[in-house]
Amino acid sequence: MAWTWFHRLGSPPWIYHFAGRVLRYLLPLTLLMLCVGAVWGLAFAPPDFRQGNSYRIIYIHVPVSVVALAGYYVMAIAGAVSLIWRMKVADLMMRVAAPIGAGLTLLALVTGAVWGKPTWGTWWVWDARITSMVILLFLYIGVYALYEAYDNKTLAAKACAILSLVGTVNIPIIYKSVDWWYSLHQPASIKFTGGTTIDPSMLYPLLLMISAVYALYVCLLLLGLRAGLIDSESTTNWVKREVLGEH
Amino acid sequence: MSTSLFTKVVHRQLLLAFRRPAALLNPLTFYAVVIALMPLGLGPERQVLADFAPGLLWIAALLASLLSAETLLRSDYDDGSLEQIVTSGGSVYLAALGYVISHWLITGLPLMLLVPLFSQLLSMPTEGVLALVASIGVGTLLLSALGTLGAALTVALRRGGMLISLLLLPLEVPVLILGAGLVERAISGLAIQGLLSILIGLAVLAVTLVPIAIAASIRISLEV
Numbered sequence: 001m002a003w004t005w006f007h008r009l010g011s012p013p014w015i016y017h018f019a020g021r022v023l024r025y026l027l028p029l030t031l032l033m034l035c036v037g038a039v040w041g042l043a044f045a046p047p048d049f050r051q052g053n054s055y056r057i058i059y060i061h062v063p064v065s066v067v068a069l070a071g072y073y074v075m076a077i078a079g080a081v082s083l084i085w086r087m088k089v090a091d092l093m094m095r096v097a098a099p100i101g102a103g104l105t106l107l108a109l110v111t112g113a114v115w116g117k118p119t120w121g122t123w124w125v126w127d128a129r130i131t132s133m134v135i136l137l138f139l140y141i142g143v144y145a146l147y148e149a150y151d152n153k154t155l156a157a158k159a160c161a162i163l164s165l166v167g168t169v170n171i172p173i174i175y176k177s178v179d180w181w182y183s184l185h186q187p188a189s190i191k192f193t194g195g196t197t198i199d200p201s202m203l204y205p206l207l208l209m210i211s212a213v214y215a216l217y218v219c220l221l222l223l224g225l226r227a228g229l230i231d232s233e234s235t236t237n238w239v240k241r242e243v244l245g246e247h
Numbered sequence: 248m249s250t251s252l253f254t255k256v257v258h259r260q261l262l263l264a265f266r267r268p269a270a271l272l273n274p275l276t277f278y279a280v281v282i283a284l285m286p287l288g289l290g291p292e293r294q295v296l297a298d299f300a301p302g303l304l305w306i307a308a309l310l311a312s313l314l315s316a317e318t319l320l321r322s323d324y325d326d327g328s329l330e331q332i333v334t335s336g337g338s339v340y341l342a343a344l345g346y347v348i349s350h351w352l353i354t355g356l357p358l359m360l361l362v363p364l365f366s367q368l369l370s371m372p373t374e375g376v377l378a379l380v381a382s383i384g385v386g387t388l389l390l391s392a393l394g395t396l397g398a399a400l401t402v403a404l405r406r407g408g409m410l411i412s413l414l415l416l417p418l419e420v421p422v423l424i425l426g427a428g429l430v431e432r433a434i435s436g437l438a439i440q441g442l443l444s445i446l447i448g449l450a451v452l453a454v455t456l457v458p459i460a461i462a463a464s465i466r467i468s469l470e471v
Contacts, residue, residue: 083463138417145413149404150471158467159400162460163414166396169456170418173449177421184428 013238015089016229019222030219033212041205048202054118057111059206063213065108065133071101071217072136075143076168079161089225091157092232094164095147096224100217102140109133128182132175139167153232252337256345257352264353274311274354275361281307282365293370300371301379301430305423307365308358308383309390313412315354316394319346320402320465329402330469343461347388347395347454355387371434378433378443385446386426392453392461393418399464403471421449 008014041059048055075097082090112130113123124130143160150156198206233239264271285303289295296303323329332342362383363376371379397415404410429442 135417135420138413142410142414142417145410146400149401149406149410152471155467155470159464162463162467163400166457166460167418170421173421174417177424181424181428184431 009089010085010087012088012229012233012236013242016226016238016242019226023219023222023226026215026222027219030212030215033208033215037205037209037212041209045202045205046199051119054115057115058202059209061108061111061115062206063210064104064111066210067213067217068101068104068108068133068136070214071097071104072139072164072171073168074221075101075140076164079157079164082157083161083165088232089229091154092225092228093221094143094157094160095153096221096228098140098144098147098160100220100224102137102144104217105133105137105140109137126182128179131182132178135174135178136171139171143167252332252335253341253345253348256332256342257349260346260349261352264349271353271357274315275357277314278307278311278358278361278365281310282368285369296369297371300366300369301375301427301434303369304362304366304371304379304383305386305427305430308362308387308426309416309419309423311358312354312387312390312394313415315350316391316398316415317408317411319350319395319398321398324402324468329465333466333469339462339465340458343395343399343458343465344454346461347392347458350395351388351391355384355391358387359384371430374436375430375434378439379430381439381443382426382429382446385443385450386422388450389422389446389453390419392450392457396457396461396464399461399468402465403468422446425449 008018038059042056045056045059047053075094078090078093078097081087082094109130112133116125117123143164146163147153147156147160150159230239230242282303285299286296289299320329333339359380362379366376366379393415397411400414401411425442425446429439429446432442433439
């Protein structure tokens with residue numbers, strides 16, 4: 001009995017409807033959180049005494065970067081689940097997570113560059129964290145490209161699962177080595193904001209924005225999952241009933 | 248039975264390589280050409296070349312291993328040998344290990360022996376030569392493990408050529424950083440034991456664990 005929820009996860013129509021129900025509440029909530037967080041952070045939070053108003057991009061940059069990193073683990077865990085339990089839904093989840101993760105990583109890099117221009121005086125530096133993000137972007141693109149290269153999508157998912165699991169083991173090693181590389185080649189001096197503490201008046205909108213982007217990630221994942229389910233199950237009866245509106 | 252699958256694969260790969268010496272020479276020739284391009288791109292000034300030498304020698308090693316990884320499993324996939332290995336009932340893990348070790352023997356080991364020569368073409372200070380030989384020797388073992396994995400994932404794809412570099416190069420970043428860093432440290436007269444130990448540790452990790460992923464990938468590729 002306790003396992004019925006687990007078996008339901010193997011049923012595409014159940015997942016499709018469940019995702020739909022979640023989205024009905026989560027999507028408006030996400031939009032509300034994004035709007036409140038953005039207006040609060042961009043208009044009402046006090047300006048930074050050193051960076052003035054240019055620091056406000058933190059409310060986009062930090063949430064996006066945090067979720068971009070977490071997204072790789074979501075993808076790898078979905079891959080592991082698909083390898084272990086042969087679950088079609090996990091395959092799709094991994095397939096959907098790759099482009100979303102790549103998009104978020106790219107957004108993190110672009111907003112970082114936009115922030116870097118007024119703060120550091122340059123669009124790009126080979127700083128440890130930026131370099132790690134670039135490599136993360138390539139890892140995401142690699143998984144996506146490998147999936148697209150296979151014609152048989154079941155095998156594509158298996159191959160991508162292996163690749164993302166190898167990547168998961170490798171990511172801490174990459175981060176450590178990039179950190180070490182950066183300390184070896186440390187250029188002149190680029191100091192991030194002086195103080196490490198952040199005032200609550202700036203922190204609360206930031207936390208709200210991080211939660212909002214996490215919620216947005218879940219929404220995008222579920223939307224992609226629903227589209228993927230309709231696509232991969234297009235010959236089955238439940239999809240026909242769904243599309244024709246017969247219940 | 249299962250141990251012999253390892254020796255059989257290594258024996259077969261080495262035999263194939265020595266019967267067709269071009270396979271043995273191509274990666275080295277490629278390496279030499281890439282190194283020869285560096286002064287043409289950067290200018291012949293000895294100091295400039297010497298400054299960049301550790302990084303350049305390592306990047307060329309990455310590219311050379313990538314080039315040979317692309318065709319590593321191709322013919323065995325096409326003529327059905329891979330299928331025979333999987334259906335033989337022996338350990339695919341040991342066969343995968345055999346491919347990794349034989350790839351290193353065919354590409355990594357010769358490069359390790361010849362790299363002091365190439366380093367002098369870029370007038371690298373001689374203090375770093377020993378560290379370079381050690382780091383290339385250990386590092387190419389890592390590259391062979393990852394390269395075989397890339398080959399196993401893409402061997403069934405007709406358009407796998409560009410893909411394999413996209414898959415492998417990001418994973419190989421730590422090897423490049425540690426390898427080139429080790430040589431730079433040696434040139435500036437610092438101790439390298441610590442870094443070398445890390446590199447050896449990673450190589451042991453890769454050689455023992457990556458064949459699991461290779462074996463799984465070979466099975467996937469055979470289903471295509």
